[in-house]
Amino acid sequence: MSKKLKSLLQIIIFLGIGLLLIWLxxxxxxxxxxEDIKTAFRNAHYWLVLPAMLIGIASHWVRxxxxxLLIKPLGYEPRTLNTFFAVMVGYLVNLGVPRLxxxxxxxxxxxYEKIPADKLVGTMIAERAVDLVCLTILMIVTVLVQIDxxxxxxxxxxxxxxxxxxxxxxxxxxxxLAVALAIAILLVYFLFKRFARSKxxxxxxxxxxxxxxxILSIGxxxxxxxxxxxxLLIWALYFSMLYxxxxxxxxxxxxxxxxxxxVLGFGSIGMIVTQGGIGAYQILxxxxxxxxxxxxxxxYAFGWILxxxxxxLVMVLGFxxxxxxxxxNRK
Numbered sequence: 001m002s003k004k005l006k007s008l009l010q011i012i013i014f015l016g017i018g019l020l021l022i023w024l025x026x027x028x029x030x031x032x033x034x035e036d037i038k039t040a041f042r043n044a045h046y047w048l049v050l051p052a053m054l055i056g057i058a059s060h061w062v063r064x065x066x067x068x069l070l071i072k073p074l075g076y077e078p079r080t081l082n083t084f085f086a087v088m089v090g091y092l093v094n095l096g097v098p099r100l101x102x103x104x105x106x107x108x109x110x111x112y113e114k115i116p117a118d119k120l121v122g123t124m125i126a127e128r129a130v131d132l133v134c135l136t137i138l139m140i141v142t143v144l145v146q147i148d149x150x151x152x153x154x155x156x157x158x159x160x161x162x163x164x165x166x167x168x169x170x171x172x173x174x175x176x177l178a179v180a181l182a183i184a185i186l187l188v189y190f191l192f193k194r195f196a197r198s199k200x201x202x203x204x205x206x207x208x209x210x211x212x213x214x215i216l217s218i219g220x221x222x223x224x225x226x227x228x229x230x231x232l233l234i235w236a237l238y239f240s241m242l243y244x245x246x247x248x249x250x251x252x253x254x255x256x257x258x259x260x261x262x263v264l265g266f267g268s269i270g271m272i273v274t275q276g277g278i279g280a281y282q283i284l285x286x287x288x289x290x291x292x293x294x295x296x297x298x299x300y301a302f303g304w305i306l307x308x309x310x311x312x313l314v315m316v317l318g319f320x321x322x323x324x325x326x327x328x329n330r331k
Contacts, residue, residue: 043249043250044248044249044301044305045247045248045249046248048244048245048247048248049245049248049305049309051244052241052242052244052245052248052309053241053309053312053313055237055240055241055244056237056241056309056310056313057313057317058237059234059237059238059241060084060087060088060091060317061080061084062230062233062234062237063087063230063234064080064083064084064086064087065080065083065230066127066227066230066231066234067083067087067123067124067127068080068083069223069226069227069230070123070126070127070227071083071115071119071120071123073222074115074119074123076113076115078109078112078113078115079113081328082109082112082113082325082328082329083109084321085108085321085324085325086105086106086108086109086112086321087105088314088317088318088320088321089101089104089105089108089318089321089322089325090102090104090105090106090108091314091317091318092314092315092317092318092319092321092322093105093318095311095314095315095318102121102124102128103121103124105124106120106121106124108325112325112329130231134231134235135265135268135269138235138261138264138265138268139265141261142261142262142265145258145261146258146261146262149258149262149291149292150262150288150291235264238264238268239260239261239264242260242263242264242267242306243257243260245302245305245306245309246259246260248302248305249298249301249302249305251294251295251298252289252294252298252302255289255292255294258292259288259289259292262288262291262292263285263288263289266284266285266287266288267281267284267285267288267303267306269284270282270283270284270285277307277310278307281303281306281307282300282303282304282307283300283303284303285299285300285302285303285306286299286300286302286303287299289302289303
């Protein structure tokens with residue numbers, strides 16, 4: 001299968017999942033419910049989206065600065081503007097092809113700052129691992145501080161389905177999976193031993209070393225406290241952007257800290273599971289807001305407003321970055 005065909009299939013599958021989720025939510029809406037969603041869109045205070053978007057820009061800038069802290073132990077110090085542009089190009093690519101954005105931003109920065117791309121991929125993996133830990137901590141805190149509200153939702157909608165999925169797998173299926181994994185590892189080991197001196201094997205080993213060096217850069221940082229500060233600042237800005245978004249609708253303007261914490265956590269999961277978060281993000285935001293007494297149609301409209309604001313921001317900054325990168329790096 002060619003790379004172009006594989007990329008096209010990825011786009012179709014992930015976009016199809018998002019569109020399927022949208023259809024599943026909207027297919028049974030009554031005429032009144034559809035009218036309620038339209039009313040929510042008509043009455044929204046869209047001018048309040050602007051400060052939320054400015055906060056979003058700040059979060060992307062801080063992410064670029066944090067990435068520089070991971071790159072510095074490798075012996076390189078890229079310009080902050082180029083790093084920021086690379087981050088935005090990566091987000092833009094992710095809207096079209098899931099997970100390709102992370103590789104794309106490494107390629108962009110490697111091109112304009114002359115840094116080995118394999119090492120940048122390693123720093124990107126380390127960065128994503130830190131974000132995953134932060135999201136996990138956020139979810140745990142969200143459940144613990146409001147166990148009566150969110151705990152039941154987390155248990156019935158996430159934990160129990162996962163348990164059921166593993167329970168249905170059965171011992172035989174798990175054994176077959178383990179055997180297949182062991183065979184795959186042994187096959188890769190055999191091929192590397194058999195063709196250890198081949199050009200392809202040497203290239204793969206060099207790539208693996210570069211990626212590993214990038215991952216380990218997180219332990220070589222001299223200013224680990226500064227890295228932690230930027231990590232916390234990124235998530236604080238995400239929280240502030242969402243909290244500001246509550247004021248775009250009168251029905252959500254009274255929601256406080258706990259609701260924002262829950263929407264941030266569950267909404268982040270929605271952004272991960274489908275292409276650009278389309279479909280999943282709106283549903284998870286809707287279901288979360290229902291826990292706080294917000295009508296389902298209003299919650300769905302609010303999810304779309306948030307998603308559209310974030311997506312528009314990424315598209316504008318991404319395309320601007322593509323234009324400005326060659327202009328500002330003529331030399």
